[in-house]
Amino acid sequence: RGMSSVTIPPPACMLRPLEAPFRYLFGPGPSNVPPRVLAAGGRPIIGHMHSEMFGIMNDIKKGIQYAFQTSNNMTLAMSGSGHTAMECALFNIVEPGESVLVAINGIWGERVAEIAERMGAKVHTLVKTPGGHFTNAEIEQALAKHKPVLFFLTHGESSAGLVHPVDGVGDTCHKYNCLLLVDSVASLGAAPLLMDQQNIDILYTGSQKALNAPPGTAPISFSERACHKMFNRKTKPVSYLLDMTHLSNYWGNDGKPERTYHHTGPVSGFFALRESLAILAETGLENSWKHHTEVAEYFWKGLEDLGLKLFIKDKDLRLPSVTTIAIPEGYNWKELLAYIMKHHRIEFAGGLGPSVGMLLRIGLMGYNCNKANAAMALAALEDALKQCRMSKA
Numbered sequence: 001r002g003m004s005s006v007t008i009p010p011p012a013c014m015l016r017p018l019e020a021p022f023r024y025l026f027g028p029g030p031s032n033v034p035p036r037v038l039a040a041g042g043r044p045i046i047g048h049m050h051s052e053m054f055g056i057m058n059d060i061k062k063g064i065q066y067a068f069q070t071s072n073n074m075t076l077a078m079s080g081s082g083h084t085a086m087e088c089a090l091f092n093i094v095e096p097g098e099s100v101l102v103a104i105n106g107i108w109g110e111r112v113a114e115i116a117e118r119m120g121a122k123v124h125t126l127v128k129t130p131g132g133h134f135t136n137a138e139i140e141q142a143l144a145k146h147k148p149v150l151f152f153l154t155h156g157e158s159s160a161g162l163v164h165p166v167d168g169v170g171d172t173c174h175k176y177n178c179l180l181l182v183d184s185v186a187s188l189g190a191a192p193l194l195m196d197q198q199n200i201d202i203l204y205t206g207s208q209k210a211l212n213a214p215p216g217t218a219p220i221s222f223s224e225r226a227c228h229k230m231f232n233r234k235t236k237p238v239s240y241l242l243d244m245t246h247l248s249n250y251w252g253n254d255g256k257p258e259r260t261y262h263h264t265g266p267v268s269g270f271f272a273l274r275e276s277l278a279i280l281a282e283t284g285l286e287n288s289w290k291h292h293t294e295v296a297e298y299f300w301k302g303l304e305d306l307g308l309k310l311f312i313k314d315k316d317l318r319l320p321s322v323t324t325i326a327i328p329e330g331y332n333w334k335e336l337l338a339y340i341m342k343h344h345r346i347e348f349a350g351g352l353g354p355s356v357g358m359l360l361r362i363g364l365m366g367y368n369c370n371k372a373n374a375a376m377a378l379a380a381l382e383d384a385l386k387q388c389r390m391s392k393a
């Protein structure tokens with residue numbers, strides 16, 4: 001009897017209601033979710049293997065093909081955040097002992113290099129300080145030297161606020177029999193990217209940035225070339241959950257007549273993702289890119305009028321979704337962020353990984369991307385600059 005009696009009481013916190021305050025999420029993500037997407041996520045659950053659910057997944061696939069500008073059949077959404085897509089790409093494409101080349105100009109390259117190292121790849125890196133970018137000639141040199149099977153590049157480097165040029169990189173990779181993997185978590189929908197035309201082999205994004213869905217799902221797509229490599233490997237990928245032979249069946253991409261159970265997908269997350277992709281389709285990609293650029297330019301001008309310095313000097317290399325500013329002299333960045341959160345209910349962020357202490361990051365993406373929000377962010381900064389100057393004691 002003693003063995004079956006409860007000894008740990010219900011925790012007091014669980015007897016209090018959930019508290020999730022309203023915040024203006026003007027950091028690098030997650031961003032605020034429009035009511036329409038929240039409502040889609042709040043619909044009654046259906047089974048993950050019901051025909052209606054497969055229909056919704058087929059719609060999501062079409063929505064991702066539009067957002068990525070790809071006709072790749074091997075297009076799906078991962079059950080998990082952006083990191084899940086990162087690991088899925090590496091685990092499926094690369095076999096232990098193979099060589100990969102990673103462009104590091106902020107935290108995302110660092111992460112990918114670590115994931116590749118953990119799975120036993122031979123990792124080579126091209127490194128710049130945050131805000132730096134790589135020329136096609138530099139990339140070509142490294143490809144020729146290291147002969148990697150995969151090259152990783154971050155399109156929207158959210159830790160630095162840089163949008164990396166992609167034109168020509170895919171062709172160069174293919175010249176060296178290398179696949180191109182691109183991270184567009186922070187840029188998709190905000191800055192132009194054309195998967196097929198730019199010869200990107202594997203592209204992934206996240207749900208919680210410009211797409212404005214809740215965190216927890218991550219669109220990804222693989223080219224024919226990428227499929228050829230990942231479905232002709234000698235070893236099985238280290239992860240069962242992220243094995244594309246199973247996931248391609250779950251998403252109805254493998255040509256088999258039946259989908260069989262692999263894992264239970266995040267049903268509500270898929271409802272919300274479908275709705276956010278529908279909004280992007282209704283808006284139109286080009287309108288979305290143009291809108292992000294216009295609001296970003298308005299915001300950049302306002303920052304300069306406040307005497308702040310933009311971290312990325314070249315306008316053409318600035319990520320429209322996440323703006324980075326140098327920490328103004330005479331201020332403690334943590335104090336600025338805390339003041340703005342406390343008095344304006346606005347989230348901005350500091351640096352991340354190698355950019356910590358170098359900059360502040362302000363994201364205006366998707367639903368949050370409009371001049372009224374940009375003006376509110378500017379007013380909050382102006383107030384904080386007045387109130388938070390460090391005394392020169």
Ligand code: PMP
Nearest residue numbers: 081082083108156158185186206
């Ligand atoms: N890549 C980039 C460019 C990102 O901005 C992020 C999220 N900040 C990620 C990858 C990782 O995504 P997640 O946090 O959803 O795993």
